[in-house]
Amino acid sequence: MRVLLSLLLVLIAGSAWAAGPLTYQLKPMQIAPDTYVFEGTREHFTRGNGGNILNPGFIVTDDGVLVIQTGPSRRFGEEMRAAIRTVTDKPIRKVFIGNLHPDYWLGNQAFADVPIAALPGTIEGIRAEGKGMTENMYRLVGDWMRGTEPVVPTEAVYGSTVVFGSHRLRLIPLEGHTAADLAIFDETTGVLFAGGVVFSDRTPTTPHADIPKWLAELDALEPLDITVLVPNHGRIRTDKAAIAQTRDWLTWLDRTLRERMEAGADVAELLDQPIPDRFGSLGVLREEYQRSVSHLWPKIEQAALPRVN
């Protein structure tokens, strides 16, 4: 019994001690003139990755630094700010937040001294759901979240073109992945920060999704003259393949759920549904698919069951 207990203690303590102090080891990667990204994993939130599953970025302009997304925790935001400092000593001018999902904005505490901009729908969503999302992140990634508290964005932005230094940015308000998705297209460099609208070799997430509207969002981004596409989740690309991949996945997902509903399947029978090989390169495939079934099925089912009394 004693041997067993000591073995357990070693097992429990070992992983924590071996890791040392938690750090995201953020390294800015230049993807275009003045433009940098911190590339995250293509995983789900885990205690191993601390929630680093996103590609936040920054643009260094003569008017100061523009930050796009602040990451999943206070620690992430602080490390991000320190890493930006290694590239430039220009002040942070403004932060843009792409949507209400927690990994986009929970680093806001580190940028509380500058304007934090988001679409009105995103601000509303964070006000309503931010606290619950923050609590859930503590549950999912644990100690990485220490000291993190929700900070609601401070400035509402709308569809517009804004100029900072030599960079002309098109702020594109969209709706579908969530009720308010902000894509940012830098007309000067051709870099598109697509936020949650485009996923790249990472399975799209759907907790706030409306699939037909999301497909329309992809149509809206497709014609842009993109040199580098930065999805918030997944591989950064110099072509538009990720737009096609996201469209392919959403179309397959929606059609499969509807077809199985028409055939009489129970929602639980959808969980182990075979997924075509062409989606094999998508990160967190089965888990994210199962989450999507849970998000999308109830609406499809309600529409397919006629009233009988």
Next chain:
Amino acid sequence: MLRLLTAATITAALSGPALAQATDPADPLASVMWDALRPELFGKAPIVFDDRVTVTAPANAEDATAVPVLADASALGVVEEMVLISDLNPFPVILRYHPVAAKPVVGTRIRVQQATPVRVAARTPDGVWHIGGRLVDAAGGGCTAPPVTYAARDWADHVGEVQARAWPPAGDDKTARVRFRVRHPMDNGLIAGIPAYFIETLSLRDSDGAELARLDVLEPVSENPVFTLDVKPGAASRALKLVGRDTQGGEIEAAIPLPWTQGALP
């Protein structure tokens, strides 16, 4: 994973030989509640943990107020009764299912208050309970989340509304799939100021009145519950009847059309 293993090891080490009934097989899910639930639910009846009895559910509950669960004991042949159990819920028993003229298969959605084993026990005519199940991880809180129903001012006008559909048999066993959804808040009594108020029985009958399947529903079943059953209608049947009652005496009644004639099937 490490945590699960650790919990399992500790549970096994502490409760293993001392507490379990001498003749009982060890609980493969190593649940801390099992030793209490076993006598409460099954008395002295024999139990076996049987891989032929399955629960299909997600490993992680995305929505703790509506976790899909499909229990299937059809590999056992004739089953007289099925009990769905969520060990660590405040009310562990989800429902009892009597597949009178139906396959021993039942699907629904449940609330979970925390990560829990979800099991089904199926009683065969020899009186043995065959038990299978799986662990469902969850953020929890599903049993104490306020019902969405009351957000609509006219909710009371819609209680008891039924949406349903039947699908013709596809397999050799000639069972027809039936899915129905009943509008009901399904209050479990765990939310301050809202007394228990939920559907307690649902009976699916053939057009001649013969009972095909009966559900005794309990607290963990989700708001606006949805059920999937596989029943065997009579040869001339053109519609099934759903009859039910909630804990305040509210009646549920609906006719579910069969868009085929059972007797005309090949």
